[in-house]
Amino acid sequence: EPEVTQTPSHQVTQMGQEVILRCVPISNHLYFYWYRQILGQKVEFLVSFYNNEISEKSEIFDDQFSVERPDGSNFTLKIRSTKLEDSAMYFCASSPRGGEAEAFFGQGTRLTVV
């Protein structure tokens, strides 16, 4: 069964460092997303990506964040200068289309900023 895969599963980084979280969405999907879940809190939308551009982003997704689909298969989330409050589980998701279509989630990357 096709699935969304994320690497790494855990990442520890020092405050101020850049991190790149990687995702391989399901191959025939067109919409890609990043969400995050701070420990003990709800899952929050960060950004959606369609047709090689950001289609929507949340207030959380400030200038420190960027997304890219560099080679037609990978979908990355970059945080330029990490802060302690960026520590969270980051989920990648993909969907064959928007709206009512199901989003398929990866297993997540747990980012710890120290």
Place this chain on the structure above:
Amino acid sequence: AQSVTQLGSHVSVSEGALVLLRCNYSSSVPPYLFWYVQYPNQGLQLLLKYTSAATLVKGINGFEAEFKKSETSFHLTKPSAHMSDAAEYFCAVSPGFQKLVFGTGTRLLVSP
């Protein structure tokens, strides 16, 4: 803005008992509604979704949910809980565009 409210951060049931997890939505247009389950240290898995076809939606693992417009509710039920149902359950609404807006989640505890 569209949102969902999940009543009860924790719900405890005995194995074999009815499971009822509550979700109320706020939407100015007919919503798309979803229930996702998250097992410990895992990602989110879709249980079921409502997309305006049938108001009673059946999902995986014996779960179902009923869309009630008059009550703006989309409660999740299962007639008989299993130990393996212990997990975090999230209700979510899609505003008809692309993103999902999640509720705060309900942790289901199942005791023998």
